[in-house]
Amino acid sequence: MEPLSQILEVLFNIEVVLLIFVVVVLKSSIKFVPQNRAWLVERFGKYQSTKEAGLNFIVPFIDRVAADRSLKEQAVDVPSQSAITKDNISLIVDGVLYFRVLDPYKASYGVDDYVFAVTQLAQTTMRSELGKMELDKTFEERDLLNTNIVAAINSASEPWGIQVLRYEIKDIVPPNSVMEAMEAQMKAERVKRAQILESEGDRQAAINVAEGKKQAQVLAAEGEKAEQILSAEGEAQAILAVAQAQAEALRKVGEAADTQAGQKAIQLDLATKAIAAKQAIAKESSVVLLPDSGTDASSLVAQGMAIINSINKQQKG
Numbered sequence: 001m002e003p004l005s006q007i008l009e010v011l012f013n014i015e016v017v018l019l020i021f022v023v024v025v026l027k028s029s030i031k032f033v034p035q036n037r038a039w040l041v042e043r044f045g046k047y048q049s050t051k052e053a054g055l056n057f058i059v060p061f062i063d064r065v066a067a068d069r070s071l072k073e074q075a076v077d078v079p080s081q082s083a084i085t086k087d088n089i090s091l092i093v094d095g096v097l098y099f100r101v102l103d104p105y106k107a108s109y110g111v112d113d114y115v116f117a118v119t120q121l122a123q124t125t126m127r128s129e130l131g132k133m134e135l136d137k138t139f140e141e142r143d144l145l146n147t148n149i150v151a152a153i154n155s156a157s158e159p160w161g162i163q164v165l166r167y168e169i170k171d172i173v174p175p176n177s178v179m180e181a182m183e184a185q186m187k188a189e190r191v192k193r194a195q196i197l198e199s200e201g202d203r204q205a206a207i208n209v210a211e212g213k214k215q216a217q218v219l220a221a222e223g224e225k226a227e228q229i230l231s232a233e234g235e236a237q238a239i240l241a242v243a244q245a246q247a248e249a250l251r252k253v254g255e256a257a258d259t260q261a262g263q264k265a266i267q268l269d270l271a272t273k274a275i276a277a278k279q280a281i282a283k284e285s286s287v288v289l290l291p292d293s294g295t296d297a298s299s300l301v302a303q304g305m306a307i308i309n310s311i312n313k314q315q316k317g
Contacts, residue, residue, distance in 0.1 A: 028060040038104040040067040050104055069104040073165060076115060078122050080171070083130040085138060091130065092173040097122045099157075099164045106161030114160050118153065122167060125152045135174065142169055 032055060033039050039051040043063050051058075051065075058065075080094035099118055101107045107114045129148050130138060138145065146167050153164045174182070 025060045029057055031056045031058055031065070036071045038069045038071055038101075039065045040069070040104055040108050042066040047105070047109065067104070067108040069101050069107055071101055071104070073098060073100045074115075076119055078119055078126070078167075081123055081127065083127040085130055085133055085135050087134045089135045089178055090175060091135075091138070092171075093126060093130065093169060094171055095122070095126065095167055095169045097153075097164065098166045098168075099162055101161060102163045103161030106159060111160045114162055117160060118157055118162055118164070121153050121156055122149065122164075125149050125156075126167075126169075128152070135178070138172055145169065 031039065031051060033051050033053050035053045037053060039056070041048045041051055041058055041063050043059070047066075048063060076097045076099070078095045078097050080092050083091050083093050085091060097119065101114070111117045126149055129145055129152070133141070133145065146169060149167045150164050153167070157164060
């Protein structure tokens, strides 16, 4: 019985070992690759395949995961460095580089350390691009500078399977002497702008005063003209009213004179005026000449009536 029990125990141990071996083999052969990552598998030290996100299988003890590459966008700080501009000004410049891995195979086998390589490439490209610009342009055209750096890096990093998305310059620090000169220039520009604004204000004020005087003179002249026109129109209307009143009076006198009572009134009026005229002459002179006829006033009245009758006949005819 003892040999049988020993045999059974050995068989049980073998089964346990085989079970453990199977579990280990299955665990080492099944690989779960996370999202946005890529695993590069080598077989006997040679590239075999690239495993993407999800469930993957490899051959245990023969295949191995040689590299784990992230496919997400990465941000790398580009250390500060010295660069010389086109006008020979030394600057201290740093930045941030944004890139991602497009081809995990090239990123693993095309370059030893793609992060270090792309960072160094960004530094050299930045120095090269800054050397093409003058100092003032580096501050004014940062976007153009960033675009040129990205284009240059992408053309050089294509064999590495890297795509540079953007490059941002963080700080551009010129020397202290240049900073002082720039501050003095900015101060002079501010003083210049202030003087220009002040002179423009004075000029505009003078123009406004002159325009005000001109408008005042124009308004005064127009007021005087309007006053003269109104005065002339008033005088013309007054003369017209007087003439119309005189014409109305003459018309009414003529209508009254056309009657028998009116002619008698005219005779009386003429006689009265003749007597009054002689009295006035007598007052003014010490010598008075009397006519031969004592009925001089009546003769005057008769002459006046004859004239009136003649006028009436002409109007009727």
